Amino acid sequence: MKKIKCECGHINHEGTVLCEACGKPIEGNQHIDGNDENNVLEMRYEGSARRSKTYKRTFVDKTWAFFSSVKVGVWLIVLALLASAIGTIYPQEEFKNSVLPSSQFYEQQYGLSGKIFYQLGFHNLYSSWWYIALIALIGISLVICSIDRFVPLYRALKNQNAKRHEVFVRRQRFFSESENVSDDDRKTLINNLKKRRYKISEEDGHILAEKNRFSRWGPYVNHIGLIIILIAGILRMFDFMHTEGYVWVREGETKVVPTTEQQYYIKNEQFVYETYSREDERFQEALKNEELDVPSNFQTNAIIYKVKDEVIPGQEPELEEVTRGEIRLNEPLTFDGYSAYQSGTQLRSEYNSISFKVENGEGEELGSFDFKTNEDQRYYKLSNGYQIEIQDYYPQFEVTEEGPSSFSKYPRNPGIIFEVSGPELEGERYFYLNEDVVPLIDDPVTNVTLEDTELITASGLIIKKDFSLPFFLIGAVIFMIGVAQGLYWHHRRVWIHPKDGSLLVAGHTNKNWFGLKNEIESSIDGTSIKMVEDQQEKL
Incomplete structure (x- = not known):
C-alpha cells in the first residue's frame, strides 16, 4: 500500500486529497474531487482517502467499489420496494381462503397474471430465497458504504491540528484577511466563540474553534439502525423468531391453531358485530349521509385449548383450557407467547x-x-x-x-x-x-x-408469535437518534491563522452556512477583524 508523506511530516494513505494533519492539497490527487487552485476546497470526508475511490485493481477492490456506491444501494432499495408492492397485488399463500393448491388457485382465481405471480414466487414473497438475498445485499451495501466513509472520516477528524497550512485556510468557503489586529481583538473573538460553546484548541498561536463534531456521525448511526432493522427482517424468516398463520373459525367451531404444531386449539364461541346507533346524538351528524349501518365493533369471543397428553393417531386429542377472552381489532388475545388478532369476517x-x-x-x-x-x-x-x-x-x-x-x-x-x-x-x-x-x-x-x-359468521384470525419486534424497535430508535443527530446539530469549525502581522479567519460547516456566518459575524462584532466573505459566490 502506497503512503504519501506531506511536508508537515504526516504520513497519508494513498488517494488522500487533503493532508489529514495540515490540510494542504496533495499534488496529483486534486482531480479526484475537483480541487484545483481556482476553486474552494472540496471538504467532503475531509479529503481523506476512500478505499472505493483508490483501489480498483483486484476483484475484491471492484466488489468493494460496487457495493460502496450510493446509487447501487438506492437501486437495491427500489427493487425491494417494487417487489414488496407487487407482492400485495394478490394475497400471499397463507392468506388465501381456498382448499385448492397454490399452483391451481392463483391461475384459476386471477388468470394469466395470477399464474405469473405464482411462478415468479410472489405468493411466498417474504420467505423466498431471492427476496431474502435482496435484503441481505442491501445490508451488505449499508455496511460497506458506512465503513468506506466512516473510517477515513474518523481518521481525518481525529488527526486534524489547530495549525493548518495557509492554502487550506485561504481556500475555505468562508474566509477573511485582516491586518494590524490587536491581541485584545483576537482574544475577544476567541472568548465570543467560547460563549457559543465552541471547543478551543491552540497550537503555536493558531486556533481551532470547533463544536458539534458528533453530528457528523448521524448518517452512520442511521446506518446502524437500518442494519439492525434488516437483521430483524431476516430473523423473521426463522420459525424460532417469528411464526404467523391465518385460520377461519366458524361460530361454535373448534380448530387447531396454525403454526403451533397442533398443540393449541381455538374455539369461536360467538361473534359479536355492532354498529353505531343512528339515535345517538354523538354520531347523528356523521351518519346522516350514510345509507348503510357503520360497524363499530368486530369481536370474536374465543377459548384457547392446549393438548393435554400425547395424541395417538386416529384418536381425538384431550384438551384443557388455557385462556379465554375477547378478540377485537388491534386488541389481540395473547397466550404462551402467541397473539390472536381479529383480521377478517364473513358475516352471516x-x-x-x-x-x-x-x-x-x-x-x-x-x-x-x-x-x-x-x-x-x-x-x-x-x-x-x-x-x-x-x-x-x-x-x-x-x-x-x-x-x-x-x-x-x-x-x-x-x-x-x-x-x-x-x-x-x-x-x-x-x-x-x-x-x-x-x-x-x-x-x-x-x-x-x-x-x-x-x-353463522366465520372469523378470520391471524395467529402470530414475533420475537423480532424488540429488534425492530431498537433499530428504529437508533435510526431516529441518527436522524436527530444529523438534522438538528451541525459540525462547525473556525480557524484563526496568524501570518506576518495579519490574521486569517476561515470557517467551515457541513450544513447551514447561513447560521455559521451569523455566529462568526456576532463573534467579531466590535473588533477590527473583517467579516468573512463567501468565496463560493465569487466563482
Missing part, C-alpha cells in the same frame, strides 16, 4: 342449520327435522313411521358438465336432495336450494316446506 355467510316441516296430503303434520351442515347425519325419524333420508348434499352448489357439484366444502349455498318415505309411501324426493323446496316427482303425496334457517 354460511348456513349452520336448515329446518323443514313435513305434512301429509291432508295437511296433517308428520314432523320436522333440522339439517345440520356440520354434521354427518343421514336419517331423521318422523311420526307414524315416516323418515327422511339425505341422499346428496352439496355445501356450495353449482352445475358443471359432469352434473351437480360443490365449489367448496363451506355451506354458503347448500343444495340438498332428500327422500321422504313411510308405511304407505315408497319414497318421494325433494330438492332444496336458495331457501326453496322443490319436489322431484309429479303430484307428491307429502308436502315439505322450509321453516327456518340459521346463518
